[in-house]
Amino acid sequence: xxxxxxxxxxxxxxxxxxxxxxxxxxxxxxxxxxVIDSCPVFLWAILEQGFPAEKIKKxxxxxxxxxxxxxxxxxxxxxxxVLDKNFLGQKVKALKIYATNxxxxxDIADRLALPGIEKRRGYxxxxxxxxxxEKKMIPLTWYEIEGxxxxxxxxxxxxxxxxxxxxxxxxxxxxxxxxxxxxxxNLVPLNFKPKVLVYDIECDEIKLGEGEILMISLVSDNFxxxxxxxxxxxxxxxVECLKxxxxxxxxxxxxxxxxxxxxxxxxxxxxxxxxxxxxxxELHKVKLALGLDGSQPRLxxxxxxxxxxxxxxxxxxxxxxxxxxxxxxxxxxxxLDEVSREFLGDQKKKxxxxxxxxxxxxxxxxxxxxxxxxxxxxxxxxxxxFWQDLKEFSKITREPxxxxxRNGMSSNVExxxxxxxxxxxxxxxxxxxxxxIAERRKLRAYEGAFVLEPVPGLYEDIAMFDFTSSYxxxxxxxxxxxxxxxxxxxxxxxxxEVDGKEVYFSKKxxxxxxIFKEMIEKRKKYKQELKAKxxxxxxxxxxxxxxxxxxxxxxxxFFGARYYCREAAAATAAFARKTIIEVIEKINKSDYxxxxxxxxxxxxxxxxxxxxxxxxxxxxxNSELPGIMELELExxxxxxxxxxxxxxxxxxxxxxxxxxxxxxxxxxxxETVRRDWCQLARRVQDYVLxxxxxxxxxxxxxxxxxxxxxxxKKREIQKNEIVIRTQLKKPISEYKAISxxxxxxxxxxxxxxxxxxxSLIEYYIAEVQKGKKTKLxxxxxxxxxxxxxxxxxxxxxxxxxxxxxxxxQVFGIDIKQIISGKKQQTLGEF
DNA sequence: GTGCGTGCCCTACC
DNA sequence: ACCGGTAGGGCACGCAC
Numbered sequence: 022x023x024x025x026x027x028x029x030x031x032x033x034x035x036x037x038x039x040x041x042x043x044x045x046x047x048x049x050x051x052x053x054x055x056v057i058d059s060c061p062v063f064l065w066a067i068l069e070q071g072f073p074a075e076k077i078k079k080x081x082x083x084x085x086x087x088x089x090x091x092x093x094x095x096x097x098x099x100x101x102x103v104l105d106k107n108f109l110g111q112k113v114k115a116l117k118i119y120a121t122n123x124x125x126x127x128d129i130a131d132r133l134a135l136p137g138i139e140k141r142r143g144y145x146x147x148x149x150x151x152x153x154x155e156k157k158m159i160p161l162t163w164y165e166i167e168g169x170x171x172x173x174x175x176x177x178x179x180x181x182x183x184x185x186x187x188x189x190x191x192x193x194x195x196x197x198x199x200x201x202x203x204x205x206x207n208l209v210p211l212n213f214k215p216k217v218l219v220y221d222i223e224c225d226e227i228k229l230g231e232g233e234i235l236m237i238s239l240v241s242d243n244f245x246x247x248x249x250x251x252x253x254x255x256x257x258x259x260v261e262c263l264k265x266x267x268x269x270x271x272x273x274x275x276x277x278x279x280x281x282x283x284x285x286x287x288x289x290x291x292x293x294x295x296x297x298x299x300x301x302x303e304l305h306k307v308k309l310a311l312g313l314d315g316s317q318p319r320l321x322x323x324x325x326x327x328x329x330x331x332x333x334x335x336x337x338x339x340x341x342x343x344x345x346x347x348x349x350x351x352x353x354x355x356x357l358d359e360v361s362r363e364f365l366g367d368q369k370k371k372x373x374x375x376x377x378x379x380x381x382x383x384x385x386x387x388x389x390x391x392x393x394x395x396x397x398x399x400x401x402x403x404x405x406x407f408w409q410d411l412k413e414f415s416k417i418t419r420e421p422x423x424x425x426x427r428n429g430m431s432s433n434v435e436x437x438x439x440x441x442x443x444x445x446x447x448x449x450x451x452x453x454x455x456x457x458i459a460e461r462r463k464l465r466a467y468e469g470a471f472v473l474e475p476v477p478g479l480y481e482d483i484a485m486f487d488f489t490s491s492y493x494x495x496x497x498x499x500x501x502x503x504x505x506x507x508x509x510x511x512x513x514x515x516x517x518e519v520d521g522k523e524v525y526f527s528k529k530x531x532x533x534x535x536i537f538k539e540m541i542e543k544r545k546k547y548k549q550e551l552k553a554k555x556x557x558x559x560x561x562x563x564x565x566x567x568x569x570x571x572x573x574x575x576x577x578x579f580f581g582a583r584y585y586c587r588e589a590a591a592a593t594a595a596f597a598r599k600t601i602i603e604v605i606e607k608i609n610k611s612d613y614x615x616x617x618x619x620x621x622x623x624x625x626x627x628x629x630x631x632x633x634x635x636x637x638x639x640x641x642x643n644s645e646l647p648g649i650m651e652l653e654l655e656x657x658x659x660x661x662x663x664x665x666x667x668x669x670x671x672x673x674x675x676x677x678x679x680x681x682x683x684x685x686x687x688x689x690x691x692e693t694v695r696r697d698w699c700q701l702a703r704r705v706q707d708y709v710l711x712x713x714x715x716x717x718x719x720x721x722x723x724x725x726x727x728x729x730x731x732x733x734k735k736r737e738i739q740k741n742e743i744v745i746r747t748q749l750k751k752p753i754s755e756y757k758a759i760s761x762x763x764x765x766x767x768x769x770x771x772x773x774x775x776x777x778x779x780s781l782i783e784y785y786i787a788e789v790q791k792g793k794k795t796k797l798x799x800x801x802x803x804x805x806x807x808x809x810x811x812x813x814x815x816x817x818x819x820x821x822x823x824x825x826x827x828x829x830q831v832f833g834i835d836i837k838q839i840i841s842g843k844k845q846q847t848l849g850e851f
Numbered sequence: 852g853t854g855c856g857t858g859c860c861c862t863a864c865c
Numbered sequence: 866a867c868c869g870g871t872a873g874g875g876c877a878c879g880c881a882c
Contacts, residue, residue: 325867344867429867458866469870470865491865492869571865575868582868590869620865620871667874675864675872690863690873697861697875747861758859760876798876819875 024190025049025202026056026166027213028158029283030334031149031421033123036177038094040123042152045186045313045332046283049163049202049211052187053281055313055332056166057177060155062123064130064144065448066116067108072137077103077114080137084118087132089125096125108140108448110504110531115448123148142448146439153419154440158195160415160422163202163211168192184332185278185313217241217404218282220273221396222294223389225377227775229293230300233266235377236390237273237298240397241280247394248272251377253386260390267305270298277311277333284334284422285311288357288400291337291427295328296320327427334423338403341411341426344433345568353696353746354781361399364406370395409561417565430572431579437569438536438584445532450503450583461580467519467591470620471598473605475663475672477831479713480616483679484627484635485655486642488601490541490567491621492574495597496589497541498648500526502533502577503586517599519591526592533584537573540566541649597621600650604642611638617663617677622655624679632657657682660714664827673827680714692824699785701742702820705729709825719832723839726825730840733816740785743811743820749780761786764799772804786815 028046035041044056066084068077081101088097100119105112116138120129126144133141146154158164171181171189181189202211218241226232236249245259248269252262263269277285287294295318302309309317313332320328328335339355352359358369372392380386415425420436428436439449453461488494495501499515507514507525514525544566551559576582578590601623605615608625615625627635635654642652661679663672676690692698693707705726712722732738747762753770756763765784769776776782786801787809795801798819803809822836829836 431868434868462866466870472864472871487865572868575870577868578870579866579868581866594870622865666872673873689865692874695862695874697863750861756860758877760860762861823874 022170022190023165023167023203024054025198025204025211026054026164026190026195027162027211028056028160028164029215029421030332030423031153031160032331033148033152034177034180035094035122035124036180038096038121040148041177042149042156042158043180044158047213049204051216053185053313055181055184055186055189056168056192057171057180057189058152058156058158058192060152061119062121062126062148062151063117063119064126065106065142066118066133066138067106067140067142067448068114068116069137069139070113072114076137077116080135081116083135084116084133087129089128089132091125091128094122094125096121096129098129105446106448107446107532108142109450110447110527110529113448123151142451145452146449149421150436150439153421154443157419159197159419160425161213161412162416163198163213164195165198165202166190166192166195168194183314185281185315186332215283215408216280217284217286217401218244218277218280219286219397219401219404220290220294221287221393221400222297223393224297229296230304233377234269234297234301236393237269238390238393238397239273239276239280240394240401241282244280245394245398246276247390248276249390251380251386253383253390255383256387256390259394260387266301267307270302270305270307270309273298274307274310281313282333284336284404285330286336286338286400286404288396288403289337289339290335291325291327291340295335296326299328325427329423334421336404336411336422336426338400338407338426341407342403344429345410345414346407357396357399361403365399365402367399367402369399409557410564413558413561414565414568417562417569430568431576431582434569434572434576435583437540438533441536442532445535447532452583453581453585458580461585461587464587467578467587467594468598469594471601471618472620472674473615473618474674475617475677477663477665477672477827479717479831480626480661480663481659481717482626482628483616483624483658483661484613484632485622485624485658485679486604486639486652487622487655488597489651489653490544490570491597491601492593493537493541493570494649494651495593495600496573496577497534497538498650499592499596500528500531500534501586501589501592501596502526502531503584503589504533505529505531506586506588517592517595519588519595524588524592526589533577537570538649540570540573544570600646604646604652607642607645608638613638616661619675624658624661624677627657656685658687660717662710662713662828662831664831667823667827678710678714686711686714697745697747698824699743699745699816699820701729701733701738701816702824704742705821706824706828709828713828719829719834722825723829723834723836726821726836727839729821730817733813733821736810736813738811738816740805740811743785743816744783744805745785746781746783749776749778749782751778759799761799761802764802765804768802768804785809786812786819788812 025048026046028044030045032043033040034043042058046054048054084101085098098120102117104115104117106115130141130144168190173182201208221238222234223236224232224234236247239246247260250263250265250269263272311330316331318328318330352363362368370392372388415422418433418437419440442449505527507527510525516523516525547559547563551563574593577586608615613625617624658679658681663677666673678688680686693703709722713719749766753766762782765782766776784802787803789795789801826836
């Protein structure tokens with residue numbers, strides 16, 4: 022039989038000692054399909070150079086005899102081939118050693134410590150990755166599958182009857198049909214609209230499993246439910262009331278089974294909702310049979326706990342947003358509330374939490390139900406917002422959505438590389454061992470980006486250039502990678518000084534730079550197409566390539582990477598520094614004045630020059646840049662402000678504010694954008710910066726600051742404006758320095774408010790009793806609900822004045838003197 | 852006792 | 866441990882005077 026099929030969730034199983042891929046997806050009519058396939062299982066043994074042919078023959082025979090009987094499994098070497106391959110760009114002879122079971126490859130590799138074998142590779146990819154590499158069944162891509170339907174057959178131990186799918190098919194062959202699929206004899210474009218079910222729980226205790234789950238909300242297309250066992254007489258229709266917590270859990274399982282989603286989605290559900298549900302289910306002896314095969318979710322614990330459900334892709338949306346989007350977001354935390362505000366213009370429902378034993382009132386319960394339901398509604402909307410990105414990213418890297426959505430960027434880069442190796446006939450490099458990682462981490466940091474020290478001042482008519490994919494283009498231009506690094510100097514090679522030593526890279530294109538060259542080209546192509554005719558798919562594609570290209574540099578410097586190469590990472594930074602410094606000099610020589618530069622951007626004064634002249638300068642600079650290096654115009658700005666550091670006279674780096682010619686304000690590094698300053702100081706500074714950029718002088722801004730200071734002195738400031746928020750980056754006990762936020766965290770712990778690594782600690786600085794000696798800020802720390810009055814001196818001297826004083830200093834105004842009422846030196850006013 | 856350099860810590864920039 | 870280095874700046878600590 023034939024069917025259309027789109028793979029979503031990848032798994033595998035053993036049958037009679039062999040591995041089989043078990044892939045769950047849909048056909049074009051929306052039926053749930055399980056596809057069973059297999060692929061050859063093998064690892065590589067790279068031979069020593071010049072290992073004689075007759076010895077190879079003997080080695081092959083010897084290896085062919087390897088048999089293992091481990092873990093109740095019999096595995097043997099099935100076949101050995103001698104092949105010409107590449108490893109790190111070098112031509113090698115390698116043995117392709119086929120074995121019975123993927124799980125035994127490690128043990129077989131251990132038996133290959135034989136003369137003539139230099140390296141063993143390809144046994145540490147995991148079966149799913151191995152399968153996708155071999156058979157190229159790319160996630161979320163349409164295929165036409167030909168195979169044998171399993172009808173209550175005994176094949177594979179009766180797998181088809183144990184799986185809750187519409188049908189199960191054993192693959193003979195398949196081919197991609199991205200252009201469209203055969204439906205009733207016609208070629209039609211195939212769409213995949215995944216079935217998504219979102220869930221969210223509410224409980225009294227935050228600690229996993231320690232309280233009762235009061236309710237579970239479930240939201241899907243045209244489906245909204247809150248399951249609870251708390252009685253509420255006038256509950257809205259969406260509330261379904263069960264007898265007790267156990268029955269509620271049973272009902273939850275029932276609905277998941279009934280709806281049978283492709284994606285079961287939560288927000289922080291890896292770390293909270295699913296582990297909590299599992300703990301409560303265990304307590305009540307409810308079998309949490311959510312998997313399509315009736316299995317329970319598999320939880321991995323630890324720092325990055327994750328929760329896998331067989332056949333249903335469980336997505337913790339928080340994790341995908343964190344890796345793929347957080348660096349481009351405005352939100353200061355990744356809370357559902359804040360992220361929803363940024364992407365949906367919606368927010369969580371207001372609800373004042375109390376312990377459920379104190380909630381008697383029906384309307385309060387109903388608000389609670391509404392609150393819980395809305396969390397799932399928001400999460401569903403967010404999933405829909407990010408679905409195209411998840412899909413395109415998954416297709417491009419060939420990493421299944423379950424893994425992709427949890428990976429850090431380096432893992433996704435690595436998946437992309439590994440899945441592209443075959444085109445280069447490359448044997449995959451192994452994962453670093455624990456010891457290797459430890460060694461790499463000990464190495465001291467290499468020199469990074471160039472940052473130009475600005476001269477403080479208010480500038481007018483500014484242009485800004487930046488390099489497109491600066492580091493990515495540098496890697497490509499100078500062929501920087503592990504496989505192109507030369508052990509000894511060569512004449513015709515790229516070279517640059519790193520740590521006082523010259524490093525050399527071959528000019529013969531390596532696979533790593535080649536892969537990134539294609540990536541940058543595709544990114545460019547999709548960006549142009551997107552600009553010409555925008556749609557979500559192009560946007561997602563363009564964004565995926567952008568993320569990957571930007572991560573290439575970090576990847577090579579990341580100690581856990583298969584293709585880690587400190588020299589390449591250091592050389593990338595060095596070449597990028599050299600390039601930008603040369604461009605800065607050229608701009609200065611062309612009768613412009615460079616004001617500031619950081620890594621890949623250059624801001625300069627274009628006073629007396631037209632925009633057209635600037636563009637022709639850009640063209641000239643580009644014509645002189647090496648390789649694929651390219652500068653583009655970021656924007657024209659009417660004004661820009663640079664200040665000194667707090668310490669005094671030198672210009673502060675990474676701190677500036679500009680207003681573009683179409684009045685868009687860009688503020689970088691200032692306290693305004695730092696979440697560890699109180700709202701009041703941030704708001705005042707933001708106003709001051711904006712006013713100065715708009716007016717070109719400080720007069721209105723100064724008046725405003727004076728007003729605010731009066732308000733502070735009169736205690737007219739609201740409490741929410743003086744809260745200081747700082748994240749706890751490690752367990753409280755590990756802090757050597759006891760700073761204010763650590764004190765606040767300790768106070769919270771005393772009150773049994775859960776504080777863990779990553780918690781955002783909120784506190785304010787209060788007045789202390791008269792006569793009490795207090796030097797340290799931490800002695801004045803109070804939690805928000807602690808009674809007390811804010812410390813006027815602290816908020817003036819340590820928050821507001823520091824936030825604005827070096828801005829006014831640019832105009833020759835000493836704000837401290839003005840405030841204290843002493844002699845005024847307002848040079849700027851004359 | 853005060854002042855200042857230093858290290859820890861957090862969060863920004865790119 | 867889950868991409869890199871560069872940088873500003875608050876706070877506590879400890880030494881010098």
